[in-house]
Amino acid sequence: MTDAPLLEIRGLEVIFDGFHAVDGLDLTVREGEVRFLIGPNGAGKTTLVDAITGLVRPAGGSIRFAGEELVGQREHRIVGLGVGRTFQTPTVFEQLSVLENVDVAASFRLPFRSLLRRRRGVTDRVRRALEDVGLAELQEEPAGVLSHGQRQWLEVAMVLCQRPRLLLLDEPVAGMTGEERLRTGELTTRIAAEGTTVVVIEHDMDFVRRFATRVTVMHEGALLAEGTVAEVQQDAMVRDVYLGRPRDARGAAVVA
Numbered sequence: 001m002t003d004a005p006l007l008e009i010r011g012l013e014v015i016f017d018g019f020h021a022v023d024g025l026d027l028t029v030r031e032g033e034v035r036f037l038i039g040p041n042g043a044g045k046t047t048l049v050d051a052i053t054g055l056v057r058p059a060g061g062s063i064r065f066a067g068e069e070l071v072g073q074r075e076h077r078i079v080g081l082g083v084g085r086t087f088q089t090p091t092v093f094e095q096l097s098v099l100e101n102v103d104v105a106a107s108f109r110l111p112f113r114s115l116l117r118r119r120r121g122v123t124d125r126v127r128r129a130l131e132d133v134g135l136a137e138l139q140e141e142p143a144g145v146l147s148h149g150q151r152q153w154l155e156v157a158m159v160l161c162q163r164p165r166l167l168l169l170d171e172p173v174a175g176m177t178g179e180e181r182l183r184t185g186e187l188t189t190r191i192a193a194e195g196t197t198v199v200v201i202e203h204d205m206d207f208v209r210r211f212a213t214r215v216t217v218m219h220e221g222a223l224l225a226e227g228t229v230a231e232v233q234q235d236a237m238v239r240d241v242y243l244g245r246p247r248d249a250r251g252a253a254v255v256a
Ligand SMILES: Nc1ncnc2c1ncn2[C@@H]1O[C@H](COP(=O)(O)OP(=O)(O)OP(=O)(O)O)[C@@H](O)[C@H]1O
Pocket: 016, 019, 021, 039, 040, 041, 042, 043, 044, 045, 046, 047, 048, 088
């Protein structure tokens, strides 16, 4: 890990019909880091990822990635700069094979004119991404037959083959079995070790405890706390947010 900030967010605002989903958020992520992002339902975690990736347009603030301003850039350009993301609900093409899904995604980042010329390179990247996520043996199967956990991995492979510098994972282990969670945690660690900076949104505190080093807590669209898992679990404000309001089982787990 170097000290250079890869992602620098300052005073970010996202407003939906007068509602401040992200409300003056500051966040810095350094190159090579695996940062966990937690917070109650509706805290604005997914909206933050949507803003970084150009899916929603912020009303104010700045998002600098490798020194470049992302606010106002188009989605495709942000992917081209090296920002990849997965979605809370996996979005794969069910009729296409596992391999074809990754292949389509791999081509997305290439300029149209170089598509044919670069085919060989793409094929290598597709194979590598499928091996990374452990789906190489299922590559000929239609994506529709995959389990929920396997679809999440396919989505990760679809982003990995684009060689992102920053990978944003929105609740990658939701709905996974214990064994799948473990494999996903190991995958995340491995991706970071190979040089990709990773931001993981997660509710499952067992998973966070096991795989996180640094955790950022969001609440009502802003940064509430930041530190090691132990530090944020002991933080009075964090405990208050998770204990002092009606909550679901996922939110309650944070102080367990
Ligand atoms: N497109 C939208 N239009 C209006 N309101 C929205 C929109 N997207 C999100 N919101 C609202 O913004 C707030 C933040 O939502 P967001 O999905 O970012 O939360 P989250 O932290 O990802 O929650 P969860 O843990 O449930 O995934 C919520 O109150 C949500 O209802």
